[in-house]
Amino acid sequence: MASTEVLMAGFGGQGMLLSGKLLAHAAMEKGLEVSWLPSYGPEMRGGTANVTVCISDKPVASPYIVYPRALLVMNQPSLEKFAPRVKPGGLIVVNSSLVPVKSDRQDCQVVYVAANQVAQQAGTGRAANLVMLGVYVGWSEVVSLESTVRAIEEEFAEKAKFIPANVAAFKAGYEEGRKARGAKS
Amino acid sequence: MSKILMKGNEAVGEAAIRAGCLHFFGYPITPQSEVPEYLARRLPEVGGVFVQAESEVAASNMIYGAAGVGVRVLTTSSSPGISLMAEALSYIAACELPVVLVNMMRAGPGLGGILPAQGDYLQATKGTAHGDFHLIVLAPSSVQEAVNLVMRAFELAENYRNPVMVIGDGMIGQMMEPVEFPEPAVGKPLDPGDWALTGCKDRPRRIVNSLYLDPEACNRHNFKLTAKWQRITEAEQRSESVYLDEPCDILLTSFGMTYRICKTAADELRAEGIKVGLFRPITLAPFPYQACRAAADRAGRILDVEMNMGQMLEDVKLAVQGTKSIDFLGTAGGVVPSPEDVAKKIREVLGSAPAKNASPKPAPQKKRKDKERA
Numbered sequence: 001m002a003s004t005e006v007l008m009a010g011f012g013g014q015g016m017l018l019s020g021k022l023l024a025h026a027a028m029e030k031g032l033e034v035s036w037l038p039s040y041g042p043e044m045r046g047g048t049a050n051v052t053v054c055i056s057d058k059p060v061a062s063p064y065i066v067y068p069r070a071l072l073v074m075n076q077p078s079l080e081k082f083a084p085r086v087k088p089g090g091l092i093v094v095n096s097s098l099v100p101v102k103s104d105r106q107d108c109q110v111v112y113v114a115a116n117q118v119a120q121q122a123g124t125g126r127a128a129n130l131v132m133l134g135v136y137v138g139w140s141e142v143v144s145l146e147s148t149v150r151a152i153e154e155e156f157a158e159k160a161k162f163i164p165a166n167v168a169a170f171k172a173g174y175e176e177g178r179k180a181r182g183a184k185s
Numbered sequence: 186m187s188k189i190l191m192k193g194n195e196a197v198g199e200a201a202i203r204a205g206c207l208h209f210f211g212y213p214i215t216p217q218s219e220v221p222e223y224l225a226r227r228l229p230e231v232g233g234v235f236v237q238a239e240s241e242v243a244a245s246n247m248i249y250g251a252a253g254v255g256v257r258v259l260t261t262s263s264s265p266g267i268s269l270m271a272e273a274l275s276y277i278a279a280c281e282l283p284v285v286l287v288n289m290m291r292a293g294p295g296l297g298g299i300l301p302a303q304g305d306y307l308q309a310t311k312g313t314a315h316g317d318f319h320l321i322v323l324a325p326s327s328v329q330e331a332v333n334l335v336m337r338a339f340e341l342a343e344n345y346r347n348p349v350m351v352i353g354d355g356m357i358g359q360m361m362e363p364v365e366f367p368e369p370a371v372g373k374p375l376d377p378g379d380w381a382l383t384g385c386k387d388r389p390r391r392i393v394n395s396l397y398l399d400p401e402a403c404n405r406h407n408f409k410l411t412a413k414w415q416r417i418t419e420a421e422q423r424s425e426s427v428y429l430d431e432p433c434d435i436l437l438t439s440f441g442m443t444y445r446i447c448k449t450a451a452d453e454l455r456a457e458g459i460k461v462g463l464f465r466p467i468t469l470a471p472f473p474y475q476a477c478r479a480a481a482d483r484a485g486r487i488l489d490v491e492m493n494m495g496q497m498l499e500d501v502k503l504a505v506q507g508t509k510s511i512d513f514l515g516t517a518g519g520v521v522p523s524p525e526d527v528a529k530k531i532r533e534v535l536g537s538a539p540a541k542n543a544s545p546k547p548a549p550q551k552k553r554k555d556k557e558r559a
Contacts (some may be wrong), residue, residue, distance in 0.1 A: 021361065025190050027361045036190070036361035041300065060370060061448035063360055066523040077557075 004142060005065045006104070008132070010074025010095075012049040015129030019072070020051035022133060025151040026143040028056045032045045035063035045167045046148060048077060054185030055142055070140065074098060074115075083108075093128055093135045111135060111180040114171065123165030130166050134173020139181045145174055192193035193328045193353065194219035196364050197261065197287055198227060200335035206257040206371025207233030208287070208514035212240055212266060215299040216355035217289035220261040228546050231371050241266040245273035252282035253362060253393040255381025257339060257374065261287040263355075264305050265296060267356050272316035274348055278318035278410070279395035281380070283342035285335065286353045287413035288357035300519025301355035302317040306496035309352050310470040317407050319414050320399060321349040322422065324468040325439045328362035334467070336367075345417055352469065354492065355441045356521070414471075422469035424476040428455065429483045435531055436484035438477065439491060440465050443522070450527035461531065469497070477504035486510040488534060490527055493517055 006023070008016040024034040038051045052068065054060045059102055069090040073079045076099050079092075086092055088107040097116035113135050122131070130152070137148050149167050149174035156163045191199070198220045209224045221237060228235040239242035244260050251258040262270060267288045277284055290305045292298035308426070309322045321341050325331040331353060338349040350458075377383050382391055397403035428451065429436075437447040444465040451461040464480035466473050477500070481487055487509050489498045495513050502511060514530045516522050 021190065024361060029189060034190070034363060037356065038359055040355065040359045040398055060362075060445075061452060062446040062450075062524045063362075064356065064442075064446055064521050064523065066525060 003054065003058065003060070004070070004096060004140070005052060005054045005068040006070040006072065006136060006140075007050060007052050007065070007068040007082055007085075008072045009048065009050035009078035010129075014049075014074045015126075016072065016074060016132070017049060017051045019129045019133040020053045022130075022148060022151045022155060023137070023143065024053050024055075025155065026137075026147040027053075029147055029151065030143055032057060033060050035060040036048065037063040048075070050078065050082070072136055073142050074128070076101060079103060082182065091136070091139055093132055093139075095132060097128065109139075109180065111176070113137070113176050115173070118176070119169040122168035124162075124169070127166050127169035130169040131173035131176070132136045134170040134175075135177040137170075138174035139176020140177075145171070188365050190361050191328065191364050192219055192359065192361050193331050193357040194261075194289065194359070195223040196328050196332050197250060197335050197351070197358075198223035199366060199550075200332040201259045201285070201339075202227060202231060202233070203332075203366050203370065203372055204257070204339040205374055206259045207231060207374070208251050208256050208258040209260065209373070210236045210238055210244045210258070211250065211260045212238050214241075214263045214291075215353045216291055216301070216358050217261050218265045218286065219358070220287065220289075220497065224259075226288065231374070241269035242273070245270035248284045248286070249273050249277050249280075249282065252277065252284045253280065255375060255377025255383055257283075257343075259285050259287070261289070262317060263289050263291045263311045264293050264302070265291075267305065267308070271308075273313035274320070275316050275318060276395050277348050278320070279316065280393050281346040281410075282348070282393070283339070283346050283375075283412075285338040285342050285347045285351065285394060287353070289337065290352065290354045290475050292517065296483060298519045299355065301442065301521060302517060302519060303354055303443065303492040304494075304496070304517060305352065306440075306469065306491070306493060307499075309350050310472065310500075318410055319347075319417075319470055321345070321347055321417060321471070323349065323351045323463075324467060324469050325351065325353060325357065326441050326444045326465065328357065328360065332364050332366060337545070341421065345413060346380070347417070352441070354442055355519075377537040418471040421468060422471050422473040422476065424494060425463075425465050425467060425471040426450050426480045427463040427474065428452075428460070429462045429480055430462075431460070432483050433460040434485045434535060435460075435515050436462045436464055436480055436499070437527070437531075438464050438487060438489045439479075440469060440497055443490050444493055446522055446524050447527055449524035450531065453524065453528055454531060459531070459535065465501075466497075472500045472504070474500070474504040477501060478506070478517045481505045481509050484509065486512070486534065488514060488527075490514045490529060490530075492521065
C-alpha cells in the first residue's frame with residue numbers, strides 16, 4: 001500500500017471515534033504510519049462527531065483530509081455532508097439501520113449494511129460501530145482481521161466482558177466487507 | 186519502548202514527567218484540557234503535584250513561585266489563557282526562572298473559538314508582555330516532535346534560565362499519533378543551583394525579584410538579558426528544509442501543523458513535475474533567519490502559509506530582505522487550509538508569474554521584487 005484515508009462520521013456516542021482509534025491502533029501495530037484526527041467542535045452526545053484516520057507506509061504528511069478514499073457514516077447528515085467528497089473509486093459504507101436514504105454517488109462503491117441489526121445478532125446492538133469498522137477492514141484489507149481483533153482486545157482490556165460481542169460484531173462486519181469486495185471484482 | 190497511540194495533549198503531559206517535571210499548575214481550556222486531565226491522574230502516581238488554579242492569572246503566578254524555589258514546573262493553556270498569563274511571564278523572564286509553558290492555540294482574537302489556529306505567533310515571539318524579554322518558542326509539527334520538544338524545552342529553560350514556550354494548535358493537541366518516550370519513566374529532579382530559594386540556613390540569602398528602582402541597575406539588567414538572548418540566538422536556532430537539494434520553483438514557508446498540510450501539497454505537485462520546496466522553523470524564537478534566507482535563495486519565489494492573517498510572514502520578509510516575491514495564504518477562525526487549497530494557490534501564483542526560468546540565485550539588490558500581494 002502507499003497511503004489511504006478514511007473518514008468515519010456519526011452522532012456523538014455512536015462510537016465512530018473509537019472505531020477510528022481501533023483502526024489506527026491495528027495499523028500502528030503492523031508498522032504503518034498513522035494519524036487520527038477528530039472533529040472537536042462544541043459537540044456532545046447527540047451532536048455530530050467524525051474522525052479522519054490516515055494510514056501510510058511513509059510518515060503521514062497532512063492528517064487533515066478533505067477528500068478521503070473511504071467514508072463510513074452512521075447518520076444521514078454525515079452522508080449528505082461527506083459523501084460528495086469521497087474520491088472517485090472510493091468506498092462509502094452506510095449504516096442502513098439508521099440512514100433511510102441512498103447515496104447518489106455512481107463513481108464510488110456504496111455498501112449498505114444494517115449495522116445495528118448485524119450487531120444485535122452478534123450479541124449487542126451497541127457495537128454497530130464495530131460492524132462498520134469490520135466492513136471497511138474487510139473491503140480494504142488495509143489491516144488484517146487478526147490485528148484488528150487484537151486492537152479490540154487491548155482497547156477493551158479493562159472491560160473484558162464486552163470483548164466477545166465486539167469481536168463478533170467486527171467479524172460479522174468483516175464478512176460483509178469481503179462480500180462487498182467480491183461483488184465489485 | 187514500543188510505540189503507543191496517544192493524543193498530542195496527553196503526550197505533552199507524559200513528556201513533562203519523562204523530563205522530570207513533577208509540578209503542574211494550570212486551568213482548563215479547550216483545546217488543551219487533556220493535558221491537565223492527564224496530569225491530574227498521572228502526577229499523584231509519581232509523587233508529583235497537580236493544582237488546578239482558580240484562573241490562569243493564578244496559575245501563572247504559581248509557576249513563578251514554583252520555579253523560584255527550584256522545582257521543574259509546567260503550565261499549559263490556550264490562546265486567551267496565555268494572554269492572562271502574560272504579566273507573570275514578564276516577571277518570570279525578568280527573574281530568569283526556568284519554566285516551560287505550552288500554548289495549544291485556538292481561534293482568536295477575543296474569546297474566538299475552540300478550533301485550531303496560529304494567531305499567537307507574534308504574541309509568542311515578539312510581544313508576550315511588557316518589557317524587553319524573549320521567550321524561546323518551539324513549534325512541533327507532530328505528536329512525536331511535541332514530546333521531543335517539550336523535553337528539550339526543560340533543558341533550554343534550565344540552561345539559559347529563561348521561560349520556554351512550546352506552541353502548537355488545537356489539531357496537534359487533539360490528534361493521535363504513535364509516539365515513543367525515552368526512559369526513565371520519571372526524569373531526574375532539577376538541580377536548584379545557586380539561585381533558587383531553598384532556605385538560607387548556613388548560606389547567604391538569595392532574592393528572586395524583578396523590581397529595579399535604580400535606573401542604572403535596571404539598565405544593566407536589560408543588557409544582561411539581551412546578551413543572554415544573543416547567546417540563545419547564536420546557539421539554538423533550529424529549522425527543517427525539505428526538497429532543496431536542487432533549485433525549486435517555489436518555496437513554501439510554514440510552521441507547526443500547517444507544515445504537514447504544505448508537505449502533502451508539495452508532494453502532489455512534485456509528482457506533476459512542479460518543483461516545490463519546504464522550509465519550516467522549529468524555533469520560532471530565535472527565528473532561523475539565515476536558514477530561511479538560504480532556503481529562499483534556492484527558490485524562484487515564496488508562498489507563506491499560516492493559520493493566521495500573516496504573522497510569521499513578517500519574519501520571512503525580514504529573512505528574505507526583498508530578494509524574492511512573497512505570496513501569502515492564510516486562514517483564521519478555526520478554518521484549516523486543505524492541501525488542495527495550498528496546491529491551488531501554488532498553481533495560481535506560478536501561473537501568474539511563471540517561475541520555470543526564474544533564477545534560483547538572489548536577485549540583485551537594485552531589482553528588488555518585494556511587492557507582496559498578501
